Amino acid sequence: MSAPDDYLEKVYAGLLGKAIGIYLGHPFELWGYERIVSELGEINYYVNEHFNSPVVTTDDDLAGTLIFLRAIPDYGFSKDVTAEQIGKTWLNYLVEGKTVLWWGGRGMSTEHTAYLNLKAGIPAPASGSIETNGHLVAEQIGAQIFIDGWAMVAPGDPELAADLAHRAASVSHDGEAIYGAQIVAVMEAMAFIEPEINKCLDTALSFIPADSTIASVIRDVREWHAGEPDWHRCREWLNEYYGYDRFRGACHIVPNHGAIIMSLLYGEDNFQKSLMIAATSGLDTDCNAGNVGCFMGIKNGLAGIEADADWRGPMSDRIYLPSADCGRTITDAVIESYHIANMYRRMNGMEALRPKNGARFHFEMPGSVQGFRVEASDTPLILENVKGYSRQGQYALALHCSGLRANSFARAATPTFIPEEFLVVSQDTSDPLKAAPTIYPGQTVQAWVSAADDNRTPVICQLDVRIYGPDDKLVIIRGNSAVLQPGQAAEISWEVPDTGGHPIAEVGIGVSSRETTSASLYLDALTWAGEPRAT
Known part of the structure; x- marks a missing residue:
């Protein structure tokens, strides 16, 4: 059937x-x-x-x-x-x-x-x-x-x-x-x-x-x-x-x-x-x-x-999903839904689905955000899954930014290791989370982004990671960026640098501007690949 x-x-x-x-x-x-x-x-x-x-x-x-x-x-x-x-x-x-x-x-x-x-x-x-x-x-x-x-x-x-x-x-x-x-x-x-x-x-x-x-x-x-x-x-x-x-x-x-x-x-x-x-x-x-x-x-x-x-x-x-395969602990409902659907397809002789060339974050389910939330943002930000703004598929993650200004970032991120709330001793209804990071130094992050046509000024889009530094305090490491004119698209690549052995807690994307403004950016897909660099 x-x-x-x-x-x-x-x-x-x-x-x-x-x-x-x-x-x-x-x-x-x-x-x-x-x-x-x-x-x-x-x-x-x-x-x-x-x-x-x-x-x-x-x-x-x-x-x-x-x-x-x-x-x-x-x-x-x-x-x-x-x-x-x-x-x-x-x-x-x-x-x-x-x-x-x-x-x-x-x-x-x-x-x-x-x-x-x-x-x-x-x-x-x-x-x-x-x-x-x-x-x-x-x-x-x-x-x-x-x-x-x-x-x-x-x-x-x-x-x-x-x-x-x-x-x-x-x-x-x-x-x-x-x-x-x-x-x-x-x-x-x-x-x-x-x-x-x-x-x-x-x-x-x-x-x-x-x-x-x-x-x-x-x-x-x-x-x-x-x-x-x-x-x-x-x-x-x-x-x-x-x-x-x-x-x-x-x-x-x-x-x-x-x-x-x-x-x-x-x-x-x-x-x-x-x-x-x-x-x-x-x-x-x-x-x-x-x-x-x-x-x-x-x-x-x-x-x-x-x-x-x-x-x-x-x-x-x-x-x-904590298990012996601890690198798959940090996941989301879109990733797991595609795993289930691809099991069904392979059980019935069909090829597996690989939206946007297999990108980890592709947002191809209506309303999906794949773990992204507003995190450590300097300015107001609203996230929204939108249809019609993807150049590789149907859906993209929109970052609607207000109050952008020089040297400040509207920032969204998704977890790649144990989230900070699991370190809070006072929360007592969760079992301890056993996990390994999903991304490591030496791997290359790629993001496909575009600026909204009706943005009034250029925007700066920058990749980053946030690590658990000394005393488990979260510290942002900023990466490569691109300046996007209204309506312009770009692919941004960045090799994650050495973190001194500190685990990477999340991967993020920030939006800034040299002028005070409001603007929207569309994240079409984000992924990473390559061999980790051990130190």
Whole structure:
């Protein structure tokens, strides 16, 4: 089955929805409904400021979703990738006790238990089976939270989505946990082509046993929804009949799966309301909101995400994926969306997409900024993804500058190493971020830029990096520049100089003028290449 024409954009919207839901629910993960409502109220938007925490954080749910999917390229882009191969991918990318998983110990954390089994030579699917680990451990939530990527490489193909989900889930889980993962995966695969939530759900149910507990909780939530318009009352029934008192363990699949179905049915096909219900209901708030956000993102696209609130601005596409491949930790939703889409393409005999000749930052998704934010800017600056100003593709990043003056820069940058907010001791809801820089001295940065036609004066565009200097204070190293007349385009290249061993925290672009003025500059693409120079 071929993907819809808007497949790539739906992957991007799905991944954004997944990340937004996780960032929304992460600060109060595992809080109960009563505490959430009492201390935070209903969760209609990010509450990170309440916790003195950044919006964008490390989270096992997002990292596992994208890292375990690397089994596909690592094993030849085959649709027949096996559970054993996916299990080996766990061993290849996880750093024991430090990345991706909740390392809660054997018998407590299902994923840690499975990892220890894999490490001891027990291959998947035995590593996650009921026979190996028992019902209680095998039927916790983890399979469901990591499953979205497998759906996104099977757009409109429920059979493949269910099969891939079963294989991926069986590395660590079994029984009801696999059924829950298959429901989510099939619904998301169907969301690429089917606008009706209940039709997606009907298709998903055809892949699991009708007498399973997951099927039962879905039937009950649907019945409650048909007769009761208030989701709060449904939540009470869900807690009464499928609560943690009946389904025990660290975080059981059944109550949380019920919360996902409730959020989708009562969410009125609205991204914000669906996330609100998932996050406010308690239980595993980041996991459930992440699955809900991914489904809604795929189904309703970017327009659905943007309908009621600015979810995208605070996250700026940023994603962190700590693993043994630490050079890929600092990434963004555009980069990862293209990875997923290219997996699908290679699995189906198509060439990989390489927008703007493979530039790392190409901004070819509507509204994308690929981690760029206003950073260390001397003058006011607004960033905007714009269409029609790229000479290599469709989209560019516009830097709208005001108050430009001599010897001052309007500056934007994107992270290439651990961002400064992760060094702040007072923020306490993020796991430590393990990463290596993505750029090093000796490599050459290239940027393709153009000045707006209606600029009144020439502007100066300059590349730079910001490093962690002595005492981890950020210091800008300015690079090559170009003077651009109104309407002029240029390619700027700069070899990053020796930094004295200090890591490069971000790569940036600055705009200045010899006269006081306002102006716009378009960043078409930015990338770097070459061998690092070791000192």
